[in-house]
Amino acid sequence: MSLPLKPEFPLALQTGDLAPDCELPDGSRLTELRGRPVVLAFAPDTWDPTLAHQSELFAQLLAEFGSGAAFVDAAADEWHALDCRGELAERFGVVGKRALFLLDEQGIVRWKTVVEPGEDLRPGPVLAALEALHPPTPAAASPATGVLASGLTRRTFVTATLAAAALLLLPGCRTESSDTNEQAATGSADGAGSGNGLLAVTLRINDKNYPLQLDPRVTLLDALREHLHLTGTKKGCDHGQCGACTVHLNGQSALSCLTLAVMSQGQEITTIEGLSTGEALHPMQAAFLKHDAFQCGYCTPGQIMAATALLQDQTTRTGSAVELREAMSGNLCRCAAYPNILAAIQEVQRA
Amino acid sequence: MHPFQYQRADSAEQAVATVTKNPAATFIAGGTSHVDLLKEGVYRPGLLVDVSALPLRQITAHEGGLRIGAGVSNTAAAASAEVRQRYPAVSEALLAGASVQIRNVASMAGNPLQRTRCPYFRDPTQACNKREPGSGCAALEGYNHVHALFGASAACVATHPSDVAVALAALDARVQTLGPKGPRTIAFPELHRLPGTTPHLDTILEHGELITSIDLPAFTGRSHYLKVRERASYAYALVSCAVALEMDGPNIRRARVALGSVAHKPWRATSAEAMLAGQRPTEQLFRAAADAAFAEAKPLKHNAYKVPMGRQLMVRALLETSSLQPLQGPAGTAFAASVGGVAGQVASPR
Ligand SMILES: Cc1cc2nc3c(=O)[nH]c(=O)nc-3n(C[C@H](O)[C@H](O)[C@H](O)COP(=O)(O)OP(=O)(O)OC[C@H]3O[C@@H](n4cnc5c(N)ncnc54)[C@H](O)[C@@H]3O)c2cc1C
Numbered sequence: 001m002s003l004p005l006k007p008e009f010p011l012a013l014q015t016g017d018l019a020p021d022c023e024l025p026d027g028s029r030l031t032e033l034r035g036r037p038v039v040l041a042f043a044p045d046t047w048d049p050t051l052a053h054q055s056e057l058f059a060q061l062l063a064e065f066g067s068g069a070a071f072v073d074a075a076a077d078e079w080h081a082l083d084c085r086g087e088l089a090e091r092f093g094v095v096g097k098r099a100l101f102l103l104d105e106q107g108i109v110r111w112k113t114v115v116e117p118g119e120d121l122r123p124g125p126v127l128a129a130l131e132a133l134h135p136p137t138p139a140a141a142s143p144a145t146g147v148l149a150s151g152l153t154r155r156t157f158v159t160a161t162l163a164a165a166a167l168l169l170l171p172g173c174r175t176e177s178s179d180t181n182e183q184a185a186t187g188s189a190d191g192a193g194s195g196n197g198l199l200a201v202t203l204r205i206n207d208k209n210y211p212l213q214l215d216p217r218v219t220l221l222d223a224l225r226e227h228l229h230l231t232g233t234k235k236g237c238d239h240g241q242c243g244a245c246t247v248h249l250n251g252q253s254a255l256s257c258l259t260l261a262v263m264s265q266g267q268e269i270t271t272i273e274g275l276s277t278g279e280a281l282h283p284m285q286a287a288f289l290k291h292d293a294f295q296c297g298y299c300t301p302g303q304i305m306a307a308t309a310l311l312q313d314q315t316t317r318t319g320s321a322v323e324l325r326e327a328m329s330g331n332l333c334r335c336a337a338y339p340n341i342l343a344a345i346q347e348v349q350r351a
Numbered sequence: 352m353h354p355f356q357y358q359r360a361d362s363a364e365q366a367v368a369t370v371t372k373n374p375a376a377t378f379i380a381g382g383t384s385h386v387d388l389l390k391e392g393v394y395r396p397g398l399l400v401d402v403s404a405l406p407l408r409q410i411t412a413h414e415g416g417l418r419i420g421a422g423v424s425n426t427a428a429a430a431s432a433e434v435r436q437r438y439p440a441v442s443e444a445l446l447a448g449a450s451v452q453i454r455n456v457a458s459m460a461g462n463p464l465q466r467t468r469c470p471y472f473r474d475p476t477q478a479c480n481k482r483e484p485g486s487g488c489a490a491l492e493g494y495n496h497v498h499a500l501f502g503a504s505a506a507c508v509a510t511h512p513s514d515v516a517v518a519l520a521a522l523d524a525r526v527q528t529l530g531p532k533g534p535r536t537i538a539f540p541e542l543h544r545l546p547g548t549t550p551h552l553d554t555i556l557e558h559g560e561l562i563t564s565i566d567l568p569a570f571t572g573r574s575h576y577l578k579v580r581e582r583a584s585y586a587y588a589l590v591s592c593a594v595a596l597e598m599d600g601p602n603i604r605r606a607r608v609a610l611g612s613v614a615h616k617p618w619r620a621t622s623a624e625a626m627l628a629g630q631r632p633t634e635q636l637f638r639a640a641a642d643a644a645f646a647e648a649k650p651l652k653h654n655a656y657k658v659p660m661g662r663q664l665m666v667r668a669l670l671e672t673s674s675l676q677p678l679q680g681p682a683g684t685a686f687a688a689s690v691g692g693v694a695g696q697v698a699s700p701r
């Protein structure tokens with residue numbers, strides 16, 4: 001970073017420090033916000049409001065805590081105001097960095113996460129920082145005051161949890177599975193359709209249309225999980241070898257990790273979220289429960305999607321145990337729940 | 352993944368024109384092979400032209416045989432009653448490959464055009480002449496247990512992994528294409544090439560040449576496919592064999608035998624075919640033919656096991672096709688094709 005740092009704030013504020021008073025983008029001053037928890041989030045200006053689930057998440061946070069906690073950064077269009085190259089970032093000693101500060105009711109920094117430039121934000125350290133705040137047991141909180149053993153109010157703690165969740169969703173945050181997210185922000189120039197390489201794609205999922213701006217490299221699996229937050233579909237191998245990512249395309253099972261999202265435009269996509277009707281489970285889901293057809297459950301959405309599609313598969317004809325095993329061989333189960341999975345499918349087939 | 356642009360083709364002509372004029376463009380159909388290679392960094396195309404929406408998804412009667420559109424899914428081809436009854440080797444090979452999910456999406460043109468499973472090819476940190484011409488071949492002195500017995504060169508010892516390509520080679524299918532210079536017909540055994548000094552070229556297709564259909568010629572004999580793999584299902588072949596047998600009374604009029612996963616292309620055992628013609632089928636004859644087929648094998652350090660395995664597999668495929676031994680499952684299904692049992696069921700030893 002070539003930007004000079006103000007000598008009076010050479011280091012990022014530490015936990016326990018009193019936050020300096022300063023003016024916030026909306027014109028209010030930090031000291032005016034005393035009496036409620038405040039979250040200050042700094043990010044490079046790569047905030048992308050088109051990533052629908054991020055805007056949604058912030059809208060939810062606002063709705064839930066708008067009256068109490070001050071999410072000065074809450075709305076997507078205000079996000080730029082906390083640009084990490086701005087003056088506020090200087091005052092907090094985090095110029096050029098992605099950072100999150102939680103101030104308690106007295107304006108004291110109770111929790112913070114700073115990501116050095118060039119580093120990837122990984123969930124581990126954020127969650128560890130959060131863990132440090134976590135009350136050891138629920139009983140440690142005094143019900144009368146809502147004050148936790150750590151000295152925080154429950155509301156401050158919940159705010160921190162939500163803030164951490166929000167931070168993890170920031171563009172540039174590299175969770176173990178979201179490589180393509182970051183790439184989407186740096187897409188090829190002159191991509192067909194728009195200058196930033198993003199394509200306007202409408203996916204039809206579980207009978208609803210989802211308009212998205214996607215880099216053509218985004219797989220259907222990443223579009224579902226990272227862009228739409230439909231996380232029922234799991235990423236196992238990401239190479240077509242395990243079946244965890246199975247969805248239906250026009251009623252047939254398919255691997256969402258080997259399908260580019262742009263290519264599935266115009267198809268009816270069904271995910272595990274679309275199988276049940278309200279609270280009523282699909283018979284296959286009920287049969288999996290009844291037959292205890294899982295242990296850890298990681299492969300289960302893929303198993304269920306493969307199994308439900310099999311009921312219509314033209315190449316599976318007799319439904320014998322041998323045939324079902326062969327037809328389900330594309331779905332691996334690390335917990336080896338195979339006999340129970342088979343029993344569940346057979347029960348639905350007989351019904 | 353390297354950045355690329357994406358376009359959906361509206362017509363075969365447009366797809367061909369677009370790819371022809373852009374050296375960095377490639378076709379993509381089901382994507383089950385292509386997307387993986389994009390992820391591995393093996394492919395770095397500038398433009399993907401999606402041909403999956405083209406109207407090439409019909410199976411129709413054609414000159415006494417069948418015309419299978421390039422975009423027909425592996426599942427749809429295997430489920431076709433015509434294919435299953437008249438060309439069981441084709442549906443057996445399809446159903447013994449990959450998984451239901453992959454077959455539902457994989458296309459009939461994409462399947463034979465998938466790339467080798469040589470692990471060094473898929474690892475951009477390794478020398479590989481197929482991925483990067485001139486960089487060397489890590490498999491030659493490396494762990495080469497899945498590599499070639501026949502037709503290899505010092506530049507590349509890879510095998511072609513497609514199952515259905517082996518059946519199509521035995522049946523002398525014909526590939527219809529539309530290329531920069533117009534349409535042409537390619538005999539399936541000529542589609543793939545041997546590595547020589549240019550292993551980066553798998554086939555004789557030109558840049559921008561689109562497969563439009565795969566035609567199965569009229570055929571009234573029996574055909575069959577057998578595959579050995581490291582696990583009972585959802586695995587590539589270690590060795591495979593497709594047989595197409597036409598009888599003349601009690602004698603073999605013409606036999607065609609293609610071996611899979613032993614060469615850079617489906618390997619027609621022509622010396623064996625010549626020995627079988629005009630003969631009465633017996634186990635002894637089949638053993639002699641298999642010996643002849645494998646006499647030219649040149650095993651590498653780790654794949655010598657393929658010689659006895661392939662020889663035995665070929666004998667068995669001939670015995671089963673000529674009904675001297677029963678099929679181990681219904682003709683046209685994965686159960687007929689899988690040696691060593693299917694998922695969850697170990698075949699009883701013979
Ligand atoms: C885990 C796994 C296991 C597998 N196991 C097996 C197996 O046991 N046996 C087996 O045979 N296969 C197996 N496969 C491979 C699978 O069969 C292929 O990936 C599939 O058939 C490719 O078809 P596609 O339509 O998806 O091709 P794509 O991935 O879309 O394309 C493959 C290639 O064909 C080209 N292409 C596509 N259509 C055309 C056209 N019309 N004209 C010209 N070029 C075209 C593309 O440019 C690309 O180079 C496996 C795959 C996976 C991921």
Ligand code: SF4
Pocket residue numbers: 467469470471472478479480481482487488489490491506507508509550
């Ligand atoms: S065998 Fe062929 S594909 Fe494998 S490393 Fe050598 S050159 Fe590459």
Ligand code: FES
Pocket residue numbers: 234235236237238239240241242243244245246255256257258
């Ligand atoms: S995540 Fe798609 S098959 Fe494993």
Ligand code: FES
Pocket residue numbers: 293294295296297298299300332333334335336337
């Ligand atoms: S239940 Fe754990 S992987 Fe299948």
